[in-house]
Amino acid sequence: MPDDTLVLRAEIPRPQWLDDPVISVADAAKLLELPENTLSHWLKMAEAIGVPMHRKVGGSRRMTAHDVFRAAILRALYRIDFPASNWVFRRAYEITHDRGRTCLPGFLDEAEFMHPATDGQPEVRVIVEISLIWLSLHPHLERLAT
Numbered sequence: 001m002p003d004d005t006l007v008l009r010a011e012i013p014r015p016q017w018l019d020d021p022v023i024s025v026a027d028a029a030k031l032l033e034l035p036e037n038t039l040s041h042w043l044k045m046a047e048a049i050g051v052p053m054h055r056k057v058g059g060s061r062r063m064t065a066h067d068v069f070r071a072a073i074l075r076a077l078y079r080i081d082f083p084a085s086n087w088v089f090r091r092a093y094e095i096t097h098d099r100g101r102t103c104l105p106g107f108l109d110e111a112e113f114m115h116p117a118t119d120g121q122p123e124v125r126v127i128v129e130i131s132l133i134w135l136s137l138h139p140h141l142e143r144l145a146t
Contacts, residue, residue: 010107012134017145019102021055021062028068031140032075042074042084049086051093065141066102072133073111082126083115095130105131 025043029036043061046053053067063071073092078084095111097103109131115124 012104012107012131014104015065015138015142015145017142018066018104019064020145021057021064021067023063023065023068023141023144025054025061025063027144028063028071031068031137031144032072034071034075034078038078039071042071042089045084045086046089046093049089051089064102065137065145066096066104068141068144069104069134069137070096072137073128073130076128076133077113077126080126082113082124085115088113088115104134107131 025039026036029039032039043052043054043063053070054061054063056062070092073096074084074088077088082088091111091113095105108129110127110129113126113128117123
C-alpha cells in the first residue's frame with residue numbers, strides 16, 4: 001500500500017539583513033566568544049580554499065550575519081576539539097548554501113561532520129544541531145546587522 005503522507009518542511013524565515021556585510025570581525029569574535037585571532041585564522045583558511053566568510057568593505061574585513069552563522073557552526077566543533085580541516089570548512093559551506101546562495105536551516109535541522117580514522121584513532125562523527133545555532137544567534141545578529 002503506497003504511503004501518500006504529505007511531508008512539509010518548516011523553514012526558518014530569511015531576514016532581509018542576512019547577507020549584508022556590516023559586522024566587524026571583532027564584533028563577530030566577541031559574539032562567538034572566540035579570540036579574534038582564531039576567527040581571523042578561520043577567515044584566512046576559508047578564503048584560501050574558496051569558501052570565504054568575509055568581504056572587504058572600505059578596506060576593512062566585514063562579515064554578514066550568515067558568515068557569522070557559519071563561523072558559529074565551526075565554533076561548535078572547535079569547542080569539542082574536533083579537528084579543523086579543509087573538509088570541515090567546505091562541509092560548513094555546503095550545509096549553509098544551496099546552489100551557491102546562502103540559506104538557513106529548517107527547524108530541527110542537523111548536520112554531520114566526520115573526521116577519518118588516522119594514526120590508530122577511530123573515525124569520529126559529530127552531529128551539529130545547526131537550527132539551534134541559528135536560533136540562538138538570531139537576536140544578537142539582528143542587533144549587529146541593523
